[in-house]
Amino acid sequence: MTTTGAERVQRRSERSRRAILDATYELLDEVGYQALTIEAIAARAKVGKQTIYRWWGSKSAVVLDVFLERSSSAVPPDGPTLDVTLKRRAERFIEVFHRTPLGRNLGVLLGEAQADDELRAILVDQWFGPRRESIRSTLVEAQERGELRSDLDVDTIIDAIYGPLWYRMAFAHAEVDVAFAHEVVDAVLQGVRAGGS
Amino acid sequence: MTTTGAERVQRRSERSRRAILDATYELLDEVGYQALTIEAIAARAKVGKQTIYRWWGSKSAVVLDVFLERSSSAVPPDGPTLDVTLKRRAERFIEVFHRTPLGRNLGVLLGEAQADDELRAILVDQWFGPRRESIRSTLVEAQERGELRSDLDVDTIIDAIYGPLWYRMAFAHAEVDVAFAHEVVDAVLQGVRAGGS
């Protein structure tokens, strides 16, 4: 029985991996996604370009890894009622988008993903998916408790809340603040609450 | 009132302008926004690169002009009731996004705009703004007719409808079809209809 690729010792240098991801994070903050170059990452990380290409293959792949690693998946604690929970989640989302280097570049990365199916797939599966799943289970529980109309598609509810937030952030045609987040959550809940209308 | 420098004769070549915009449109369709280069536009349009830089200055500026010029601002005819009108609008939006070269590249352009305030401003003012305004006036009329609750911000309603559509199109985590559009419009109207709740 021979050694398979899978069993092969990982010869990958952890030191290099760390340096690359850290350099990318820093540069992302300093110059933004567009101006980020593989060459600059390699230089900052004191790493050969080949080492980056060996393990990632493109700028977006490295950045995506930084996103997956850095962006806290910590979720704000549930509130006493569903609307408070959802509002806290929405506030956290706005906070991240506005205040963190990753958030500020998420829009560009999403733009990039429009033309790169692989990138989009990973982005949706690895980053967006888990966050969505967490909200989804909260909503499903509420539905099971009878707080939400049972005929509604939970995914539609999620999109109805986060869609408007993304929309405003992408176009920046209006302020995306806590007030707007509350307004949206309230409006949606009003429409979907069991016994409503 | 005297002749100002601004009134100076337009020496700009209409022939070149047309050729550039047409070439850009074709290439946008053929290779997409990311792979589009100024050099290729110049070659296709049989124009010197300088002529492009003289009047636009960047790839995104040219593409934006193509958008503004090409994207029909024609609006589907109003329906018998508000929900039909809004559904028709939403369907048109989906149609454009899915089927036209411009629509397919709008997402990338919007991503680009995340890091380019000038581009975003123009995109919002020239493209997005007029389309929004048209829907806004429809909603305001409905509100004045008493069909919508008078305490609601019309802009929020628009975002509540188009936000989810954009959201799904950007992430492509679920199909954006006519059914979804109807679902969203219905949900929103249900919450905002006068006498509701």
Add this chain to the structure above:
Amino acid sequence: MTTTGAERVQRRSERSRRAILDATYELLDEVGYQALTIEAIAARAKVGKQTIYRWWGSKSAVVLDVFLERSSSAVPPDGPTLDVTLKRRAERFIEVFHRTPLGRNLGVLLGEAQADDELRAILVDQWFGPRRESIRSTLVEAQERGELRSDLDVDTIIDAIYGPLWYRMAFAHAEVDVAFAHEVVDAVLQGVRAGGS
């Protein structure tokens, strides 16, 4: 009888001609022949580029005109003896080459002429020729007075004097000063003086 093109009056603007030649002279001094551009001349002279191309056709042609116009054809007064006369001429040549904007650029212009037969022809005929002719007649007179061997080609003598001077100036491998000029003139005269060896 109709007016033919040939008889047509010259409508050429003297103002423009002057401005162009002056601007060229200044720029030649400031940036040198190589860095000189038609565009810069036109800008400095406040003249359309076309006006330059209409009357000259190339950078070298304009510069050549400046040379022909500016370079004094004044010749130092003859000395009491042939050697003094020749030495004065050589000194003047060195002076011009070292101290005037034209002289400093003459080498480059000559280099240009290596690949441009028309330029070389004009340079030789208009600039170089007359200066040579003046020395030639001096030498011929000396030969007629019997001061020079009658079997010698006067042109060879001229080349024997000016060749070494140009040579040193072109390569700059050694100083081209008055001492060297005297040394060369003396050496040549020694070999060509009538009754010598």
Add this chain to the structure above:
Amino acid sequence: MTTTGAERVQRRSERSRRAILDATYELLDEVGYQALTIEAIAARAKVGKQTIYRWWGSKSAVVLDVFLERSSSAVPPDGPTLDVTLKRRAERFIEVFHRTPLGRNLGVLLGEAQADDELRAILVDQWFGPRRESIRSTLVEAQERGELRSDLDVDTIIDAIYGPLWYRMAFAHAEVDVAFAHEVVDAVLQGVRAGGS
């Protein structure tokens, strides 16, 4: 003794260096120095432009290297007497100037050097210098054998021979043939021969 940065291994690709120099030589022959472009060299050599800029930095630098490498430093065998030796050298010089691609472009390169001190320095030190040195030693030997007057500067003699040849070639106001070369050598030797005059 430790390894200094200077001792660093040469990673330069010999394959590219060769291809660049060969392409330059060919193009120099085909289109001449003036029409030669870095872009054309890169294309012909199938090399990135950057590789040329990395190691040379300018058109003239590449061409100079071609000169230094290609131009045979082989010297015609000495003749039985000094005048024959010098004549053979002069003939060789004329031959090279007229018949080889390098010679034909030497004049232009020298013109270029008028405005580029670094180029001129290299040209003088690397190309012109060695050739001159060879003649110099021949003359010094002759002087030591007592064939030449001991009070003469050998450098002046060299300039007295080659100056007139260059001069005629640069201006092309008269034919530079073997006859003229002989005439010049004879004239100079006549003036400098020991016991002469």
Add this chain to the structure above:
DNA sequence: CATTAATCGAGACGGTACGTCCAGTCTTTTG
């Protein structure tokens, strides 16, 4: 004296080449 056509300043035009930057690959030591 008005007409009229060449010339003018201005500057846009199609092009070519520049010198730079970075992508992604290949090669040569070093640890």
Add this chain to the structure above:
DNA sequence: CAAAAGACTGGACGTACCGTCTCGATTAATG
């Protein structure tokens, strides 16, 4: 033997000028 270092081909960038081509606006001889 993988990683760093960095040279390599390739291609697009944005700029500078080239020489040509309109544009009205003089301008000077002619009709």
